[in-house]
Amino acid sequence: MDFSLNENQLMYVETVRKLVKNEITPHILEMEKAHKFPWAVIGKAWEMGIINLSIPESIKGFEIDVISSALIIEEISYGDTGISTSAMCNDLANVVIARHGTKEQQERFLRPFAERPILASFCLTEPAAGSDNSLMTSFIAKRDDGSYILNGSKCFITNASYASQYTVLCKVGKPTSNFMACVVIPVEPVTAEEIPDIGNQTREIILPAGGKIIIGKPEDKLGQRLSNTASVTFEDVIISPDQIIGDRRFGFKYIVDVLDYARPMVAAIGLGLARRALALTLDYTRERKQFGQRICDLPVARETITAMWKRVELARLALLKAACKIQERAEDAGIYASLAKNTAAEAAIFCSAEGLHLHGGYGFTTEYEISKLARDAHIVDIYEGVREVQNMIIGREIV
Numbered sequence: 369m370d371f372s373l374n375e376n377q378l379m380y381v382e383t384v385r386k387l388v389k390n391e392i393t394p395h396i397l398e399m400e401k402a403h404k405f406p407w408a409v410i411g412k413a414w415e416m417g418i419i420n421l422s423i424p425e426s427i428k429g430f431e432i433d434v435i436s437s438a439l440i441i442e443e444i445s446y447g448d449t450g451i452s453t454s455a456m457c458n459d460l461a462n463v464v465i466a467r468h469g470t471k472e473q474q475e476r477f478l479r480p481f482a483e484r485p486i487l488a489s490f491c492l493t494e495p496a497a498g499s500d501n502s503l504m505t506s507f508i509a510k511r512d513d514g515s516y517i518l519n520g521s522k523c524f525i526t527n528a529s530y531a532s533q534y535t536v537l538c539k540v541g542k543p544t545s546n547f548m549a550c551v552v553i554p555v556e557p558v559t560a561e562e563i564p565d566i567g568n569q570t571r572e573i574i575l576p577a578g579g580k581i582i583i584g585k586p587e588d589k590l591g592q593r594l595s596n597t598a599s600v601t602f603e604d605v606i607i608s609p610d611q612i613i614g615d616r617r618f619g620f621k622y623i624v625d626v627l628d629y630a631r632p633m634v635a636a637i638g639l640g641l642a643r644r645a646l647a648l649t650l651d652y653t654r655e656r657k658q659f660g661q662r663i664c665d666l667p668v669a670r671e672t673i674t675a676m677w678k679r680v681e682l683a684r685l686a687l688l689k690a691a692c693k694i695q696e697r698a699e700d701a702g703i704y705a706s707l708a709k710n711t712a713a714e715a716a717i718f719c720s721a722e723g724l725h726l727h728g729g730y731g732f733t734t735e736y737e738i739s740k741l742a743r744d745a746h747i748v749d750i751y752e753g754v755r756e757v758q759n760m761i762i763g764r765e766i767v
């Protein structure tokens with residue numbers, strides 16, 4: 369086993385670090401307070417080729433391997449996990465098309481992302497179907513002319529207010545069906561020109577083929593305030609058969625596939641955040657003196673910093689193993705994806721909470737970035753499957 373990065377991977381890390389150092393870190397607290405959608409950073413990331421990682425080369429995408437993708441997302445997350453969540457969401461929505469779509473579907477639904485900086489949403493969660501997505505009730509029903517009609521509501525959807533395309537998981541035939549389908553709905557493209565910032569507004573999209581999509585007001589979140597999260601309602605949306613990805617009964621299989629890919633990416637988000645918390649805490653405790661010593665030299669504080677470093681390194685090991693397993697499409701990739709997600713979420717929460725503590729009263733103010741990280745960290749333990757669901761997967765596999 370070799371932990372060294374290849375030339376390409378080193379180049380990606382270097383490129384993203386430059387973006388983070390120049391465009392994110394110096395302004396992050398003002399950006400977060402202003403709560404404006406970070407189109408400028410997303411546009412630059414698109415120009416640099418570090419978003420839309422899963423789009424095949426055949427349609428001018430970068431088709432970046434899983435390990436490199438994780439490294440890129442970790443580095444963006446070192447700058448801000450709201451921005452990386454928004455960027456990563458394009459792959460969350462598009463990887464299913466890249467893996468299971470026909471050549472025509474890939475051309476139609478993925479090429480626009482290679483051509484301009486636009487965003488996608490992955491619509492799985494519903495108000496009554498969170499961890500247990502089999503409870504979803506959004507569904508497509510077949511019409512006499514062979515097309516389908518989609519109705520239902522999704523919640524907590526990343527990028528929803530700005531999305532140019534929605535990948536939607538829904539039941540087939542009736543809300544209680546055992547079958548799930550994956551449908552793709554492209555809409556009029558949205559860039560910074562069309563919607564610079566949605567503010568507190570809703571968005572209504574009338575579809576030329578029939579029906580409408582209503583996006584709720586953005587959620588006012590505890591953390592990751594630079595990502596956009598909103599509800600999405602589909603009202604009588606007409607879906608043609610060529611908008612259905614793969615077999616219309618295998619949506620659940622595709623969700624598992626997407627989540628196995630996405631969980632290490634969330635782990636990368638957690639790892640980036642944990643690393644940033646450790647770096648900020650080292651800087652602060654090297655500077656500040658109490659009891660005649662730098663705080664980092666006080667034995668009990670040193671022990672806490674050591675524990676933070678250990679969490680970061682364990683998260684990195686778990687992430688690399690999961691990424692390798694997914695890259696080689698190993699049968700047991702799922703258990704390692706869950707392990708990586710839980711280990712990184714623990715690292716993010718631990719390092720930001722302990723880091724805040726080592727900043728003392730200053731850490732509790734909004735002047736210090738560590739307080740933002742402590743707010744941001746919690747969602748890593750929740751989205752893409754809460755901690756308990758990951759443990760359920762791990763338990764099921766080992767027993």
Ligand SMILES: Cc1cc2nc3c(=O)[nH]c(=O)nc-3n(C[C@H](O)[C@H](O)[C@H](O)COP(=O)(O)OP(=O)(O)OC[C@H]3O[C@@H](n4cnc5c(N)ncnc54)[C@H](O)[C@@H]3O)c2cc1C
Pocket residue numbers: 457489490491492493495497498499500523524525526527589592597747750751752753754756757760
């Ligand atoms: C900022 C943000 C962005 C998001 N982005 C997206 C997105 O782009 N697309 C999308 O589809 N969804 C998205 N989500 C939704 C997210 O994936 C869900 O919130 C998550 O899966 C949990 O579902 P829930 O909130 O309904 O919690 P519930 O499922 O109601 O769970 C609540 C709590 O119950 C406990 N629990 C749940 N299941 C178990 C179990 N099996 N055993 C023991 N305890 C359990 C856990 O403590 C859990 O935290 C996002 C959410 C947020 C907040």
